[in-house]
Amino acid sequence: MVDAAETPTLTDAEWTVMRAVWQGSPCTARDVLERVADSGWAYTTVRTLLQRLVDKGAVAMRLRGNTSVYEARLREQDAKQSAVRSLLQKAFDGSFGALLTHLARTERLTARDRARLQRLLDEQPEERS
Amino acid sequence: MVDAAETPTLTDAEWTVMRAVWQGSPCTARDVLERVADSGWAYTTVRTLLQRLVDKGAVAMRLRGNTSVYEARLREQDAKQSAVRSLLQKAFDGSFGALLTHLARTERLTARDRARLQRLLDEQPEERS
DNA sequence: GCCTGCATGCTACAGATGTAGTAGTAACTG
DNA sequence: CAGTTACTACTACATCTGTAGCATGCAGGC
Numbered sequence: 490m491v492d493a494a495e496t497p498t499l500t501d502a503e504w505t506v507m508r509a510v511w512q513g514s515p516c517t518a519r520d521v522l523e524r525v526a527d528s529g530w531a532y533t534t535v536r537t538l539l540q541r542l543v544d545k546g547a548v549a550m551r552l553r554g555n556t557s558v559y560e561a562r563l564r565e566q567d568a569k570q571s572a573v574r575s576l577l578q579k580a581f582d583g584s585f586g587a588l589l590t591h592l593a594r595t596e597r598l599t600a601r602d603r604a605r606l607q608r609l610l611d612e613q614p615e616e617r618s
Numbered sequence: 619m620v621d622a623a624e625t626p627t628l629t630d631a632e633w634t635v636m637r638a639v640w641q642g643s644p645c646t647a648r649d650v651l652e653r654v655a656d657s658g659w660a661y662t663t664v665r666t667l668l669q670r671l672v673d674k675g676a677v678a679m680r681l682r683g684n685t686s687v688y689e690a691r692l693r694e695q696d697a698k699q700s701a702v703r704s705l706l707q708k709a710f711d712g713s714f715g716a717l718l719t720h721l722a723r724t725e726r727l728t729a730r731d732r733a734r735l736q737r738l739l740d741e742q743p744e745e746r747s
Numbered sequence: 748g749c750c751t752g753c754a755t756g757c758t759a760c761a762g763a764t765g766t767a768g769t770a771g772t773a774a775c776t777g
Numbered sequence: 778c779a780g781t782t783a784c785t786a787c788t789a790c791a792t793c794t795g796t797a798g799c800a801t802g803c804a805g806g807c
Contacts, residue, residue, distance in 0.1 A: 502795060504708040518754085534796050536755085541794090555754060555803060570724050572709045573717075579633040580701045586731030588702075589721075592714075593738035595699050602715050603739060609722040610736055629764060647784085663766050665785085670764090684773060684784060 496563065496571040497545040506538045507561070507568065510548055515560045625692065625700040626674040635667045636690070636697065639677055644689045 499507060509524035510516060522535045539559055542548045547563040581587040589606075598606070628636060638653035639645060651664045668688055671677045676692040710716040727735070 500794060501708055530795095531797055532753095533798070537796075540756095557755075566720075566724070569709050569720050572705055573720070573725070576701055576705050579630055580698050582637075585721075585725050586728065586734055589727075589731060589735045590738065591695075591698050592702070592718075593735060595695065595702075599715075602718060605715060605718050605722070606735065607739055609718065610727075610732055610739070612722075631765060659765095660767055661784095662768070666766075669786095686785075 496567050497547050498571070498575070499542075499545075499547065499568060502538055503542055503545075503547070504568075506535065506542060507547060507563070507565075510539075510542075510559060510561045511565050515558050517556055517558055521559070625696050626676050627700070627704070628671075628674075628676065628697060631667055632671055632674075632676070633697075635664065635671060636676060636692070636694075639671075639688060639690045640694045644687050646685055646687055650688070 505525055505528060506521060509521045512524055513520070518532065518536050518539055521539065522530070522532050525535065539548065539550070539557075543550045543559075547561070547568075549560045549562045550557050551560075552558070577583050577585060577588055581591065593606070634654055634657060635650060638650045641653055642649070647661065647665050647668055650668065651659070651661050654664065668677065668679070668686075672679045672688075676690070676697075678689045678691045679686050680689075681687070706712050706714060706717055710720065
């Protein structure tokens with residue numbers, strides 16, 4: 490009852506920045522800019538997004554000299570889990586099983602994926618409601 | 619190259635309306651309003667959302683008497699697939715396997731889910747790339 | 748000491764989203 | 778026929794998102 494409860498929701502652009510931050514956590518805006526180079530974003534855009542993430546509590550900011558240093562506060566695991574939950578709610582009636590069924594039906598599973606799914610089935614301990 | 623290519627992206631509110639539409643497809647705005655009763659939305663809100671969906675091509679509208687009748691154009695399967703793809707891109711580096719791994723780690727399967735998934739795995743023919 | 752460069756804190760602004768309200772009109776109801 | 782309903786087309790408007798620009802200040806080089 491502690492973790493993914495108050496996870497902030499991230500927009501697409503914010504996900505891009507968070508991925509960069511997670512890539513190496515105490516980092517500067519300049520670092521992030523480099524990591525998201527292909528986005529073509531301006532430095533100030535990265536800055537704005539980082540600020541919004543700070544506002545949301547997803548990253549922490551502190552000063553080192555006159556430079557802001559950012560550090561992830563939201564854990565990648567939690568963000569992912571939250572994103573999955575959100576998808577589950579809006580598109581799969583909240584049912585994890587419905588999602589799996591959909592995946593198995595529509596996604597092309599590689600042999601590796603199939604094996605992984607199988608393992609998921611075999612390993613997961615029986616549910617005790 | 620026909621199906622989920624040009625699938626429009628749905629917002630959360632739009633998902634809610636689409637779910638109602640899929641529930642019984644040629645239907646009126648009033649029908650939708652009833653189906654989403656718990657949302658507490660005003661009739662005009664539903665109307666606006668339906669209009670936006672029409673604009674996006676997700677539903678078709680035609681007149682019967684002086685009443686608009688809406689019909690899903692976007693298939694539920696395609697919408698779901700698109701939503702999954704989108705999640706994959708932003709949170710799992712586009713890797714289906716990464717999503718599975720995450721699911722295996724964090725989500726719980728009910729016995730029913732397990733059975734269903736197992737059946738799908740057994741049934742689905744081996745992939746040939 | 749002054750210029751150049753990089754950092755910072757604001758401000759901006761269009762388009763998307765959530766959530767309606769209003770005005771005009773067609774239809775049912777006594 | 779007049780009032781009450783119900784439907785439609787438009788308009789509204791605060792936020793959120795994507796994507797920056799600007800004014801300013803400190804720090805190092807010449």
